[in-house]
Amino acid sequence: MANQSPIPVVVNGAAGKMGREVIKTVAQAADMNLVGAIDTTPEHQGKDAGELAGLSEPLEIPITNQLEPMLAFASQEKQIGVMVDFTHPDSVYDNIRSAIAYGIRPVVGTTGLSPEQLQELANFADKASTGCLVIPNFSIGMVLLQQAAVTASQYFDHVEIIELHHNQKADAPSGTAIKTAQMLAEMGKNFNVPVVEETENLVGAKGCQGGEGIRIHSVRLPGLVAHQEVIFGAPGQIYTLRHDTSDRACYMPGVLLAIRKVLELKSLVYGLEKIL
Template identity: 80%
Template sequence: MASQSPIPVLVNGAAGKMGREVVKAVSQAQDMTLIGAVDRNPDYFGQDAGELAGCGTLEVPITNDFEPMLALTSQERQPGVMVDFTHPDGVYDNIRSAIAYGVRPVVGTTGLSPQQIQDLAEFADKASTGCLLVPNFSIGMVLLQQAAIQASQYFDHVEIIELHHNQKADAPSGTAIQTAQMLAELGKPFNPPGVTETEKLAGARGCQAEEGIRIHSIRLPGLIAHQEVIFGAPGQVYTLRHDTSDRACYMPGVLLAIRKVGQLKSLVYGLEKILA
């Protein structure tokens, strides 16, 4: 029996830190082929995506021709995949364009509003096209979230601290928002007030997500991506923490998403939904 053709992959945001890691991972995966590399930074136009990513010459130049590259990806024998690590300002349009071309989006860019996600879900349903929105591709973060759900059954007080590099454009992080949403789905209110609080400086207590869960965002050079979920009860504190020291930690999740998205016919939110 003949082997299946490699999955054609277009990387959008290929010159960014995450994009370069994706280019490297895709080029090294035997069941994938890098079809194109798109970025809007003119400093990188024409450069070989593989050389920029540090994995050798791939003969795939970085271009700003997003829609022509989508069209090219859609013409491959296998259903094509677009991996997007770009910017919150443009990711909604990127996803809609990919779906319109029949290219499956795998999206790590965060910052979409709930209404935008709903609109994209409806668009993907009508097109019967799989789409994966993944706030965090780390398997360790999925395990942290599962542990937080378990702990939340026994603790009534919880706050989330997320720490990222100072080039991250959106706050709170999509991962922190997703974690709060997962805890809120239990249907119990958290953090019953013990006192009337007064913020002497606006925002001192962070933002308030669903069910009274507070999220605090830190942005500093030297950080990559980190999250703490802190539970409190009389006489004890239970802290769950995930730290990222190298963006390579996300690549097993990215490759898994690329392999799985072709089996979907609708939008799916979160890496945990596709884990076996």
Template identity: 60%
Template sequence: MSNDAKPIPVIVAGALGRMGIEVIKAINAARDCDLVGAVEVDQAKEGTDVGLEIGLDALGVCLTSDLEGCLCSKSQEVKNDGPNSGVVLVDFTHPSVVYEHTRAAIAYGVHPVIGTTGLTTEQINDLSDFANKASVGTAVIPNFSVGMVLLQQAAAVAASFYDYAELTELHHNFKADAPSGTCIKTAEILEELGKTFNQNKVDEHESLKGCRGGLRESGLRLHSVRLPGLVAHQEVMFGSSGESYTLRHDTIDRSAYMPGVLLTIRKVRKLQTLVYGLERIL
């Protein structure tokens, strides 16, 4: 049987988190994917079947807090010996550990699919160099929503016509990093034009520090909102004389990300380098 015909073995890190649970359910429902590892920092859950923990039938995969041990054992069971082979790691954990997780996966020949945001530009560049040297396909995806990709592409077109723009992202109050990786990625796409935004018309000052948002070198300002009841939302507002133009994307449920997650799982093993952003996968 060829590698293409075998289910893709997948490890999920952050297995009991909001996104991790959705990912496991999506993998379980996908005929071409096979959950082989579930990593969670809660040691009290060590050794319990992940399926039973998230409301499914037993999946035969026990939770572990040892990510590196899981990467090591699964990479030995399923070798990365050419295009479209090897294990995939899907990571939805925490900004404080995502760099180490990604680097460890590459070192073991496991293909990382990173949904955790918070990686710095320097870290992404370092991981890209490491993935290139190891020839391990890696995907760093700040947002797995196809709708968000469409918003970003529309914003890039609009930015050619508007010199004033501000970005606002709104998330649930359990999100650790701000601004979101998606918002940063959107700003980077606008900045590819090489222009400067938001020329000052007055000597601006803040009576409350930070109320004007974070200022990037391009002049773009990014604003973050954190409230219970929100999932993930983003606005890009452009302004010009006599008009404004607003693009907005709302994620109502985390299931919206699953088609993008599964698509990336299916494509990352065909890569030999790091890609940044879902638009590079579509």
């Protein structure tokens, strides 16, 4: 799909750590035009999005908490608009529906959507013939880890997933860990078949169930950014896959790719690997 003019982009969750990084990245992309910055945090209302993101010069785009008026504004642009959403699990479902209703293509990094909500949004996007990308993790490295895990699962019958994030993350397990477990569960085998009668002396000691016997463990600590391990075990060997994020800039190539790709879609697509 040839773009004749820059892609209008609205960033929702603009004052958050990911939102600020997206603003910097979109502002520097030649084929994109930042047209709006949304955030509900009271102390950031009216602030310049560029200054808040740490750019050397203001963008003359004030932070506002008015999502629907901004979506309406973006829908009047010559080019189809995109909403990048890094907000909160409590609001992301309504944000996506609102964007689709205005003909704006959502690119969603917010996790916490239930399978039922994802299905409802997929149905809504289908009816509107509107592209939507829901991506638990924008890192190319994480996609590679997940692909390696799927390959390893053909040879190992025991696996555990450990995800570690900063203590400001609202949902657990992470969407990335859930997605990884789903990919392994699709292999059609039952993992971690017990060899003894197992008892948890403390509820949750062995993690939560991610399907087909796969267990997920969540860690929340200050000082962490985003990290995941997939640990496979077999007699006499352990195979560990690990991805560490030290800077949120690692997500930006994936975000830019998603903004460009979502314009070509007519339905909801889940996962970065689907557009690579």
